[in-house]
Each structure stands twice: as structure tokens, then as C-alpha cells.
Amino acid sequence: MHTPVTIIGAGLGGLTLARVLHLHGIPVTVHEAESSPTARSQGGLLDIHEGTGQLALGAAGLTDAFRAAVLEGRQAMRILAPDGTVVLDQADDGTGGRPEVDRGDLRRILLDSLPAGTVRWGRKADRVRPLGGGRHEVAFSDGDTLVTDLLVGADGAWSRVRPLLSAATPEYLGKSVVETYLYDAAVRHPAAAKTVGAGMLVATAPGREIFAHREKDDTLHAYVGLAEPQDWFTAVDFTDRVAATARIAREFDGWAPELTALITDSDEAPVLRPLFALPTGHRWDRVPGVTLLGDAAHLAAPNGEGANLAMLDGAELGAALAAHPGDLERALAEYEQAMFPRGAEAAANGLPEIEAFRDAAGA
Numbered sequence: 001m002h003t004p005v006t007i008i009g010a011g012l013g014g015l016t017l018a019r020v021l022h023l024h025g026i027p028v029t030v031h032e033a034e035s036s037p038t039a040r041s042q043g044g045l046l047d048i049h050e051g052t053g054q055l056a057l058g059a060a061g062l063t064d065a066f067r068a069a070v071l072e073g074r075q076a077m078r079i080l081a082p083d084g085t086v087v088l089d090q091a092d093d094g095t096g097g098r099p100e101v102d103r104g105d106l107r108r109i110l111l112d113s114l115p116a117g118t119v120r121w122g123r124k125a126d127r128v129r130p131l132g133g134g135r136h137e138v139a140f141s142d143g144d145t146l147v148t149d150l151l152v153g154a155d156g157a158w159s160r161v162r163p164l165l166s167a168a169t170p171e172y173l174g175k176s177v178v179e180t181y182l183y184d185a186a187v188r189h190p191a192a193a194k195t196v197g198a199g200m201l202v203a204t205a206p207g208r209e210i211f212a213h214r215e216k217d218d219t220l221h222a223y224v225g226l227a228e229p230q231d232w233f234t235a236v237d238f239t240d241r242v243a244a245t246a247r248i249a250r251e252f253d254g255w256a257p258e259l260t261a262l263i264t265d266s267d268e269a270p271v272l273r274p275l276f277a278l279p280t281g282h283r284w285d286r287v288p289g290v291t292l293l294g295d296a297a298h299l300a301a302p303n304g305e306g307a308n309l310a311m312l313d314g315a316e317l318g319a320a321l322a323a324h325p326g327d328l329e330r331a332l333a334e335y336e337q338a339m340f341p342r343g344a345e346a347a348a349n350g351l352p353e354i355e356a357f358r359d360a361a362g363a
Helices: 012-023 053-059 063-069 103-112 190-196 230-234 241-250 257-264 306-323 328-349 352-361
Strands: 005-008 028-032 045-047 077-080 086-090 100-102 119-121 125-132 135-140 145-148 151-153 171-182 200-205 208-214 220-226 271-277 290-292
Touching: 005 012, 005 145, 012 028, 012 053, 012 103, 012 306, 045 103, 053 063, 053 306, 063 100, 063 103, 077 190, 100 103, 171 230, 171 257, 190 200, 190 208, 190 220, 190 257, 208 257, 220 257, 230 271, 241 257, 290 328, 306 328
Parallel strands: 005 028, 005 151, 028 119, 077 200, 151 290
Antiparallel strands: 045 100, 077 086, 125 135, 135 145, 171 220, 171 271, 200 208, 208 220
């Protein structure tokens, strides 16, 4: 018989695990702190990789739904030097192995593939404690508690489940990203729209970078990276939209105006995203009845792999549990044995193709 599974976190990794378990007839419940599927924006585009995310969606039986959600043409890439010189202008010819989808659309596909009631919303895990014999108690912010024989932490960077396995905590990477949004770009922001092109834009200099995507509904979503200590950002008043925008833009003085427009012309207040990571190669000794996936297990600097790895973690954990219904610990050990080196390799590899583009730009 299969042990019922309790998942903390309804991100892409936790939902992929839930879907694979559902396909194998294994009882599963997902507890999510957000109050509903629409409680907040789910972020921007994701490029789904052939050897990770696409494999996971195949294991989940969702390849067709994923393909239907792909935004055609978004694998195009433009690399610009800070002065606006075009270093690379690569069209999307349809042969790339990393098609782009909207993260919110992908999450909806996964949610829709699960029976009603699988995900329980507004269930923020406050405390988790071991009870012995592989059993754990989870206490939620609403005062409710549950006891489970199999607990999976899919609850991201600041996982409440991780301390059961590891004393590691994420450390600041010395860089933060400020997000901006330009809506109805072709009409309202034509210069920025032309600069970004059909897909992704990259422009870098030492300690400074701008990445941007053309997303659904002709939205330009920019990620403005600054290599500064956290105190530097603390001194910026992000509650004052005008002042914060001006302060960030000042760090890009001398850059081409069509690039800095991605900062100054934002239709939303800039949003600060400090970047953290767990130690590369983070792992733990086997603890009965509990494991982690995704950022809870191997949070790394953004490199295009995070969501893909989380989904593959979920698919492989689900497959291992299905393969060993009478031996829970064997299933968890088998999963972790493959997951540890996979996460370490992805964290160490970074973004080699972007590094090459930086070299070409002379950055």
C-alpha cells in the first residue's frame, strides 16, 4: 500500500509531484500559504528545457497542454552593449529546445490536472516537528495541525520543512534584481519594444545588467540587476516610486536611452528581489519520512534552471514513490541520491551562454 503524501507548497515542483502521484493512484494533499490560485502574480516567462522541465511534464502526462501554452517566437534573443550596439540578434526559428511559457499558465495547467480539493489554500505552515518513527506534525497559522508519515517540503527558499533535515540557510549573493513592467509596449513604449524585440534582451556591464522579456499581452518585463550589498538597497525608499526609479536609473547613466527606458518608463513601481542561495552541493543525511524538492533543497542563483529542476524533482520523487510502495525509505533515498548531484551541477554551471555573450559585448 502507498503512504499518503503531504506536500507543503503549491509551486511548480510541488504540483508536479502531486500530479505524478495522482496518476499512480497515491493519495496526496498539498498545503499552500496563498489564499487562492489568483492571490498574487506568478511572475514572468519560463523557458522549459528538454532534459528537465519537459521530461517532468511528460511524466505528468501534460505535454500536449504545455505545448498549447507555448508562446511562439519568444526564444528570440538580442544582446546589446550598454551603448546600444547590437552584439547578437537571433530570431526564433522554432528549433530551439527551450520554448517559453507564462509561469501562471503553467501553474494553472498543473492545478487543473488535479482532483478538486487536492490543494488546500490559506494553509501557511508555521512549525514542523518530528514525532519519531518517521512521523511529523505540521502546525498551520490558522491553528490547525496534522500528522503525516510522509512530508515533502516544496516550500521554497525559506522552507519551514528544511530544518528537519539541514541547518543550512540561504545566504545573500551580493546582488539584487529590481523588476519593472511596461504595458502595451508597441503602442505606449515603442522604442523599448523595438529594443527588446520578440523574445529576450540581455545587456550587461560589470556589476550592472538588464534582462527583459516580451511577455503576454505585449508586456515588457525587465530584471535590472545590481551587484550591491543589502545595505545599499535598504537606503533606497522603494515605497516612493519616483525616487526609487530615479535612484536605480542613476546607476545606468551613460547607457543607451532605449535601455534605460526599461527602468524609467515602468508602469509599475520597481520591485526589489534580493538574490539568495544555499551552499552549492547542499545535502543532508537521510531522515525518515521527510524530504525536500526545488528551491527548498537546492536554491541557487537565477540561471534558468530553478523551475525546471523543481518540476523534475517532483516527477522523479513521484516515480520513486510509485516504484517502491512497500519501502518508503528506499524510495526517498533513491530520489535524493539522484537529486543531490543534479542540483549541485546546475548551480555550478550558471549561465554559460550568457557569459559568452558578455565576452562578445566586451562586458
